[in-house]
Amino acid sequence: RTGALPEPVFAARLRFLAEADRLKSVLRATTIFDGSRPENSAEHSWHLALFALLLAEHGTGAPDPARAARMLVLHDLVEIDAGDTPLHGGHDAAAQAAKEQAAADRIFGLLPPGEGAALRALWEEFEAAETADAVFAKAVDRVQPVLANLETGGGTWTSYKVDRDALERRVGTPVRRGAPALWAGLTPRIDDWFGPATPA
């Protein structure tokens, strides 16, 4: 085994990796933790992989940390074409989903068929949020901006005028589903920032 491969397969992999580089220029609504600049989706994905490796013990249904990390490395690639949709920004979910499917066709389609299909399946699994690995990965994707906002004194909660109920709905629900202990652990700090909850 020399590891050598037919030239077109090798060239396709390099082309995909060069295209992936563009994720470093997709900017998110959230900043990095010192508040100095917007976070980009590539470094965000790196951070999430590290979260997955460290926090899997808090996940529901014994997620595989390495597999969740792999999912998170890939999960934002479609944003190269479809852009980031800020969670608290409001957007047309169906239109965004259609854009992301077209992006997945093009981007995973750069790879040799079997290989592109395997990565796309992992991305589709993440999107569907049904397996333990995906539900945990989704929770991690939601919880990282919470830490960024806490570190920066408000962040997107301030810029998008998010209230405690909206946070519970958009963030608390998926985090409690995939990693309940994470949400429980963060709740005191979140409550502290938002002030007393709206009485039911």
Place this chain on the structure above:
Amino acid sequence: RTGALPEPVFAARLRFLAEADRLKSVLRATTIFDGSRPENSAEHSWHLALFALLLAEHGTGAPDPARAARMLVLHDLVEIDAGDTPLHGGHDAAAQAAKEQAAADRIFGLLPPGEGAALRALWEEFEAAETADAVFAKAVDRVQPVLANLETGGGTWTSYKVDRDALERRVGTPVRRGAPALWAGLTPRIDDWFGPATPA
């Protein structure tokens, strides 16, 4: 199993993850592939994880792509304290190694002991470059800037006045060790950029 953990363990993990965020502000000599700005070590690490997942077939000794990716997610964390040392910049290797050991003490030391030790062992394995996963991960770490330089028309080869022999020594040797087919596949493009090799 609730996934809940003693408060200090949870707090330590969050503190480590918040500290890790600072890797997004460590700038490298290499630019992103459109040449518009320096690459930071966090997005670089993300890119390398993707390289590992896609190129393991070209690796020597059947490296485990997921394990190599995990190693690459962690491999630059010490730069938060020790900074990035440009490969073609020339530096005191012993002094840099000492700085990185001190950085590893502090950064992995933020975690609960067993957990910090496990991550540090993975980083030490990468640094030692003896196992198949580490040798492959090292090759990937060296080959990604080659692509960046080819995409940007020279990059650090121009800024550091690198010649073909120096490239062979600093980059070709580790890449051929960990993923010979990668170096063979890139050689025509590299030769093309540098022009005819110096006669022996």
